[in-house]
Amino acid sequence: MVEEEFDVLIEDEEGNVIVDETLTSLANGFIDLWLPRDKNYQVTITQDGKSAELEMSTFEGDDTCITTMQLT
Known part of the structure; x- marks a missing residue:
C-alpha cells in the first residue's frame, strides 16, 4: 500500500x-x-472502513519495526 x-x-x-x-x-x-x-x-490504523489494532511498547529489547498489522 504505497503512498x-x-x-x-x-x-x-x-x-x-x-x-x-x-x-x-x-x-x-x-x-x-x-x-x-x-x-x-x-495503535489503531484505519482506511476505507477497515482497521488494524495493536498493543505495543517501546522498552529496551522491544521490536522497533512492526510489520504484522493488517487492515481487516
Whole structure:
C-alpha cells in the first residue's frame, strides 16, 4: 500500500493521545513513526472502513519495526 493515506491513532496507557493524524505511507509502503521510549501504546490504523489494532511498547529489547498489522 504505497503512498496511501491512513488515519493513525496512538494512545499511551494513561489514555493520552500521542498521534491522531492522517499519514501517507512511504514509497516502501511503511509509515515512519517515532514514539517516546519506555511506554506502552495502543495503535489503531484505519482506511476505507477497515482497521488494524495493536498493543505495543517501546522498552529496551522491544521490536522497533512492526510489520504484522493488517487492515481487516
